[in-house]
Amino acid sequence: MFNKGSPYNDLPLLPPLIELETKEILKAAISANKALAELKGAANTIPNQSILISTLPLQEARSSSEIENVITTNDKLYEAIASSTNNFDPQTKEVLRYREALWEGYKELQTRKLLTTNLYIRIYQKIKETNASIRVTPGTKISNSKGEVVYSPPEGEEVIRNKLRNLEEFIHTDDELDDLIKMALIHYQFEAIHPFTDGNGRTGRIINVLYLILKGQLDLPILYLSKYIIENKNDYYKRLRNVTEKNEWQPWIIYILNAIEDTAKFTSVKIIQIKNLLDKTTEVAKNKLPSRVYSKELIELIFVEPYSKTEFVVNAGIAKRQTAAVYLKELEKIGLLKSRKVGKEVLYLNNDLQKILVD
Numbered sequence: 534m535f536n537k538g539s540p541y542n543d544l545p546l547l548p549p550l551i552e553l554e555t556k557e558i559l560k561a562a563i564s565a566n567k568a569l570a571e572l573k574g575a576a577n578t579i580p581n582q583s584i585l586i587s588t589l590p591l592q593e594a595r596s597s598s599e600i601e602n603v604i605t606t607n608d609k610l611y612e613a614i615a616s617s618t619n620n621f622d623p624q625t626k627e628v629l630r631y632r633e634a635l636w637e638g639y640k641e642l643q644t645r646k647l648l649t650t651n652l653y654i655r656i657y658q659k660i661k662e663t664n665a666s667i668r669v670t671p672g673t674k675i676s677n678s679k680g681e682v683v684y685s686p687p688e689g690e691e692v693i694r695n696k697l698r699n700l701e702e703f704i705h706t707d708d709e710l711d712d713l714i715k716m717a718l719i720h721y722q723f724e725a726i727h728p729f730t731d732g733n734g735r736t737g738r739i740i741n742v743l744y745l746i747l748k749g750q751l752d753l754p755i756l757y758l759s760k761y762i763i764e765n766k767n768d769y770y771k772r773l774r775n776v777t778e779k780n781e782w783q784p785w786i787i788y789i790l791n792a793i794e795d796t797a798k799f800t801s802v803k804i805i806q807i808k809n810l811l812d813k814t815t816e817v818a819k820n821k822l823p824s825r826v827y828s829k830e831l832i833e834l835i836f837v838e839p840y841s842k843t844e845f846v847v848n849a850g851i852a853k854r855q856t857a858a859v860y861l862k863e864l865e866k867i868g869l870l871k872s873r874k875v876g877k878e879v880l881y882l883n884n885d886l887q888k889i890l891v892d
């Protein structure tokens with residue numbers, strides 16, 4: 534029996550015992566699959582994948598954190614990434630740790646094709662910078678914006694671990710169910726288990742993207758799902774609640790499928806814009822840069838992060854320190870970068886790229 538105020542140890546295991554492939558769900562699933570396949574294709578048109586893997590996941594990290602009221606700006610993030618110091622505000626650091634957690638999960642998937650409880654724990658520990666693990670003490674509650682308790686997740690480490698084991702099994706079972714519908718079920722279940730004292734929303738949203746990669750639906754963690762959730766936040770909460778309270782799966786699943794479709798389309802547009810800018814920038818650089826300065830690698834480098842600095846050019850093996858500094862100045866001379874002093878450092882902004890990313 535469900536009761537808002539007491540731990541929901543009766544949370545049913547997956548899969549739900551209802552018809553999932555209704556006409557409405559299948560219709561939404563077809564559109565979402567199509568948009569996601571197009572995104573995968575768009576990503577493949579970018580020659581150097583490190584261009585996408587730095588910039589786009591940062592937007593997801595920022596928005597996913599913002600859902601949890603961990604708020605920073607793109608400017609602060611970019612400066613923090615480019616700076617050699619470590620004195621940024623805690624929220625900026627937390628967003629950067631989110632991106633690292635996402636990367637770590639992504640790298641793990643390349644070697645071990647599994648989404649295990651241990652991986653969820655590591656993601657959580659990274660985001661929250663903690664050694665804590667699965668909740669062992671009672672009292673975790675989910676409240677609404679008025680402070681009223683709306684849900685109390687299961688309690689007892691064994692209870693929680695058993696439910697996570699079932700979730701893992703469900704993730705790795707090859708059934709006939711559409712991957713994207715499955716992702717919706719996985720996300721609800723993870724949030725309802727709520728295995729940690731905090732960080733469950735963010736860990737759960739990282740698992741979403743990793744699941745799509747596990748299933749080959751995406752090659753890179755670039756889907757910007759949290760954008761949709763921020764824009765439709767009340768529905769996100771309401772539909773999660775209605776699964777628990779009324780067994781209303783369909784509106785939840787359709788919500789997630791629409792989120793995938795919407796943000797896959799949005800992300801595809803961003804990628805196409807980045808690709809066009811990369812082509813245009815390459816043209817300008819080829820025509821205007823001294824030939825000893827121009828290289829494909831140099832132009833690609835100024836697309837990896839919106840801010841560049843000498844050290845990045847050196848680390849990429851493009852030039853030694855002094856030459857690297859000259860290269861960035863030359864890029865500024867022909868209008869492709871704009872320098873800016875931050876502390877003791879000079880950072881070079883790729884303004885057009887930044888505009889695409891933050892728009």
Ligand SMILES: Nc1ncnc2c1ncn2[C@@H]1O[C@H](COP(=O)(O)OP(=O)(O)O)[C@@H](O)[C@H]1O
Pocket residue numbers: 600601675683684724725729730731732733734735736737770773774777
């Ligand atoms: N009624 C609900 N049932 C299950 N999960 C919920 C419910 N309401 C919100 N959530 C999930 O809980 C998350 C917030 O949990 P929390 O541990 O604070 O995550 P974070 O630290 O990442 O803020 C939300 O983002 C959402 O995914």
Ligand SMILES: [Mg+2]
Pocket residue numbers: 601731732733
């Ligand atoms: Mg929280």
